[in-house]
Amino acid sequence: MIEFNESTHTYTLNGKVLPSVSTILGATIFKDKYKDVDPYILQRAAQFGTGVHKAIEIDDYFGLDDLQYTVFKRYKKLCKKHDIKPIAHEQIVYTQDYAGTLDMIALIDNVNCLADVKTTYNLDREYLSWQLSLYEMAYMKLYNKPQFDKLYCIWLPRRKGAELVEIERKLPQEIDWLLKKYKEIIENE
Numbered sequence: 704m705i706e707f708n709e710s711t712h713t714y715t716l717n718g719k720v721l722p723s724v725s726t727i728l729g730a731t732i733f734k735d736k737y738k739d740v741d742p743y744i745l746q747r748a749a750q751f752g753t754g755v756h757k758a759i760e761i762d763d764y765f766g767l768d769d770l771q772y773t774v775f776k777r778y779k780k781l782c783k784k785h786d787i788k789p790i791a792h793e794q795i796v797y798t799q800d801y802a803g804t805l806d807m808i809a810l811i812d813n814v815n816c817l818a819d820v821k822t823t824y825n826l827d828r829e830y831l832s833w834q835l836s837l838y839e840m841a842y843m844k845l846y847n848k849p850q851f852d853k854l855y856c857i858w859l860p861r862r863k864g865a866e867l868v869e870i871e872r873k874l875p876q877e878i879d880w881l882l883k884k885y886k887e888i889i890e891n892e
Contacts, residue, residue, distance in 0.1 A: 705797050707804070714795070714802035724803035724837045727885045733830055752822040755859060756806065759820060760792040770861060774822065777865035781857065785867050787811050787818075796841035800882050805838040811855060811867065817842070818855040819870075824862075828870060831856050833881065836873035 706715045714721045722730075729736065754771045755778075758764050764775045781787065791808040807818040817839050819831060835854040843850060854870040873881075 705795055705802060707795055707802075714797060716797060716799070716802070721797060721800070721802040722885065722889075724801060724834055727801055727837070727881065728830065728833055730888055731881060731884050732833065736827075736830070748823070751861065752820075755822050756793075756820055759789075759807075762789075774859045774861060774865075778820075778857065778859055781859075781865040781867060785811055786813065787857070787867070794842075796838055796845055798841050798844050800886075801837065801841065803834075803838055803841065805835075805842065807857070808851075811853070814852040816853045816855050817851040818857050820857045820859065822859050822861060824860055826856065826858050826860075826868060828856075828868070831870045832873055835870050836878060837881075839872070840875065840878055 704717070705721075707713070708715070712723065714723060751771060754767055755774050758767055758771065758775045759778055764772050767775060788810040789807050790810065793804055793806065794808065795802065795804050797803070805817060806820045809816055809818055811818070817835055819835055819838075821831070832854075835856075839851055839854065842848060850872070854872055856866075856868045856870055858866045858868050
């Protein structure tokens with residue numbers, strides 16, 4: 704059984720610590736993603752995003768500050784525009800090699816989709832492509848399900864609009880390459 708320790712952001716499967724999707728991406732392709740960003744700014748952005756994510760998960764804006772509430776309202780309008788109907792939130796998925804927590808499984812315009820919610824200023828589609836593809840692969844293996852019809856980002860930047868952005872899927876051989884690369888890095892430490 705998988706266990707998640709929120710304080711250390713650690714996934715453990717039968718006593719074995721599994722790297723998270725973000726750990727794998729941060730150690731390989733995206734190791735310099737936040738190197739020039741002040742840790743204080745990263746922390747504030749994370750707190751903002753966590754509040755918005757929680758409101759979306761419970762579908763309630765209680766406890767949000769004014770800006771978070773504005774972003775939550777934009778999310779609700781986006782849901783109406785694209786007929787977004789969440790099915791599951793914050794679901795842990797894993798394989799023997801890695802684990803992660805996907806944001807949302809939803810029907811979007813009546814199509815079965817995997818979606819990630821981002822409140823970032825800029826949208827990194829390449830990062831999202833890897834992230835969502837890893838989540839999808841773990842979900843498919845864990846539940847013996849076919850791939851989702853589409854992968855999306857629900858992009859909710861602080862200061863402007865809200866967008867539903869389709870994300871390109873990585874091929875299984877690309878995922879295998881990434882996992883092999885991560886394993887090599889760990890073995891050489």
